[in-house]
Amino acid sequence: MAKLLLHIYGLIPADFIDVELEFEGPVNLRRLEEEIIKRYGNKIEEQYISEDGLLNHRFVITGDKYGKKIDYQLPDLTPIEEIWFAVPLAGG
DSSP, X not given: OEEEEEEEXXXXXXXXXXXXXXXXXOOOHHHHHXXXXXXXXXXXXXXXXOTTSSBOTXXXXXXETTSOBOOTTOSOOTXXXXXXXXXXXXXX
């Protein structure tokens, strides 16, 4: 059983979520985003969900705890200790 620690910041207005999810076998970004939207989709702002039903990466940055971006090309995210889904704040 693979465990992933997720930090979900800014997708849901005024809410920051830290959650640990368990998966059977390898998990890629697509599967992870599907699970996030299944759990929190009704609370996520519409602009942050793409037409494909995944997260809209024009607004949402996905990366590891060191700031390295994660994309759909990685076949297995389970070796990554923490995964961040963040909407950067705009303004000055």
